[in-house]
Amino acid sequence: MAEKPLLSLRDLTMVYHTRKGPVSAVDGVSFDLYPGQSMGLVGESGCGKTSVAMTMMKLLPDNAEIVRGEILLNGRNLVPLSNEEMRKVRWEQISMVFQAAMNALNPVYRVGDQIVEALEEHNRDITPAEGRKRVEQLFRLVGIDPAMADRYPHEYSGGMRQRAIIAMALACSPDLIIADEPTTALDVIVQDQVLRELRAVQQKLGMSMIYISHDIAVIAEVAETIGVMYAGRMAELGPASEIFRRPRHPYTVALMSAFPSIVGEKRELEALGGEPPDLLYPPPGCRFHPRCPRALDKCKEVQPPFENIGNQHYIACWNPAEVE
Numbered sequence: 001m002a003e004k005p006l007l008s009l010r011d012l013t014m015v016y017h018t019r020k021g022p023v024s025a026v027d028g029v030s031f032d033l034y035p036g037q038s039m040g041l042v043g044e045s046g047c048g049k050t051s052v053a054m055t056m057m058k059l060l061p062d063n064a065e066i067v068r069g070e071i072l073l074n075g076r077n078l079v080p081l082s083n084e085e086m087r088k089v090r091w092e093q094i095s096m097v098f099q100a101a102m103n104a105l106n107p108v109y110r111v112g113d114q115i116v117e118a119l120e121e122h123n124r125d126i127t128p129a130e131g132r133k134r135v136e137q138l139f140r141l142v143g144i145d146p147a148m149a150d151r152y153p154h155e156y157s158g159g160m161r162q163r164a165i166i167a168m169a170l171a172c173s174p175d176l177i178i179a180d181e182p183t184t185a186l187d188v189i190v191q192d193q194v195l196r197e198l199r200a201v202q203q204k205l206g207m208s209m210i211y212i213s214h215d216i217a218v219i220a221e222v223a224e225t226i227g228v229m230y231a232g233r234m235a236e237l238g239p240a241s242e243i244f245r246r247p248r249h250p251y252t253v254a255l256m257s258a259f260p261s262i263v264g265e266k267r268e269l270e271a272l273g274g275e276p277p278d279l280l281y282p283p284p285g286c287r288f289h290p291r292c293p294r295a296l297d298k299c300k301e302v303q304p305p306f307e308n309i310g311n312q313h314y315i316a317c318w319n320p321a322e323v324e
């Protein structure tokens with residue numbers, strides 16, 4: 001790829017300070033995302049997916065600390081930016097549909113007004129008529145009848161509410177949209193529709209997207225590249241076709257064996273057993289070693305480097321699965 005990345009994370013590391021000690025939720029995460037590209041971020045619950053996204057947005061609670069690393073957006077490092085400067089970055093350059101966003105709309109205001117308000121916050125000069133027009137445009141884009149703008153959230157179905165939230169995230173034409181498991185509260189068919197539409201809109205507008213889910217089957221539908229997270233670290237990263245055809249990290253292999261139950265309830269990784277570690281006390285060496293069927297002695301002691309094995313495919317593993 002000749003272009004420059006829109007976003008590059010470099011060794012990004014964040015901890016939550018707690019009374020019991022630091023929780024190592026994001027540890028040395030690196031990846032590039034190119035303009036127009038969609039990336040899926042996958043891993044079991046507690047692996048740090050939301051923490052990576054919140055760190056990128058610098059929307060962190062008071063007990064969080066970015067310990068090292070860089071968040072380069074168009075080459076500019078966001079880590080040292082002030083809150084004031086970050087406010088401009090958010091919405092206008094990066095916007096996010098939050099996990100469990102279904103209740104993000106205020107029940108006592110008309111949906112259209114809420115989007116206009118968000119627009120005005122970032123664009124003081126916008127007239128009410130322009131605001132209305134933009135809302136209509138956005139509604140059409142995400143597949144809602146523009147007449148719905150004058151209705152209240154309770155008059156919306158779940159799928160429409162989700163679309164309205166996506167419309168709001170698109171309001172300021174961001175370069176990157178992060179969608180954190182935005183559809184799990186919806187039934188499977190609606191979920192699938194919203195997902196496809198989000199993907200279509202992203203392609204139409206030429207935005208980049210990071211789509212977060214614990215379900216690799218969902219990720220498969222929308223992502224050109226896939227990042228597999230385990231216990232705060234990136235285990236495997238690469239083009240979706242590569243990851244699906246030739247998963248190399250034993251954790252990815254296990255996630256894939258839980259395929260193909262498209263969407264739906266969280267599944268136990270029966271092939272593996274156990275659960276991800278408590279990030280207050282992460283295991284030494286490779287954090288996956290206690291559950292790994294291919295673990296060697298070395299894996300218990302030495303952290304494997306995150307290495308390019310060719311074709312933009314990276315893994316952090318001392319004993320990767322064979323290529324068939």
Ligand SMILES: Nc1ncnc2c1ncn2[C@@H]1O[C@H](COP(=O)(O)OP(=O)(O)OP(=O)(O)O)[C@@H](O)[C@H]1O
Nearest residue numbers: 016023025044045046047048049050051061214279
């Ligand atoms: N404010 C906080 N203080 C302390 N620890 C936290 C805080 N927020 C999250 N954590 C911990 O950070 C780790 C990563 O959590 P995170 O929510 O990023 O995971 P996730 O991959 O998004 O999980 P899920 O799929 O359930 O959304 C977990 O161990 C979680 O308990």
Ligand SMILES: [Mg+2]
Nearest residue numbers: 049050051099
């Ligand atoms: Mg999460």
